[in-house]
Amino acid sequence: METSSLRLGNMLYYNLFSDNEVVYIRGISKNCIWLNDNGEAGPISIEHFDSILLTEEWLLKFGFVDIDKGDNDYITYTDSNHDYYLQIDVRRKDGKYSILDNSFDDLRDFALVDIMYVHQLQNLYFALTGKELILQNK
Secondary structure: OOHHHOOOOOEEEEOOOOOOEEEEOOEEOOOEEEOOOOOOOOOEEHHHEEOOEOOHHHHHHOOOEEOOOOOOOEEEEEOOOOOOOOEEEEEOOOOOEEEEEOOOOHHHOEEEEEEOEHHHHHHHHHHHHOOOOOOOOO
């Protein structure tokens, strides 16, 4: 993972003292991350962080809901709790998460980008909507 692929507010696993503690990035430099705004928890080498693998559990935590269209190729999730309709399809055959463009019709879906990690979803959502993707209180 490169710091150039990260934004402030991205979620990562911090593995210095414990396994898989979820943290939010509060500052970024070339090879280091800060975990709070006042600089007390940083700089910490990027080597102590791991990307969070995107899973159905994370999609549900962000408020996406399963709206499976009933075909056998994809499980479809949408961000129905927000103003922007973002569709994420999970390919059943290989488990890849893809952002699809189905603006023409359901017969001509094509993958715009495959995403593997939570921070990639956060970044893409912000780029498309100008809003942060936040965890839902359920």
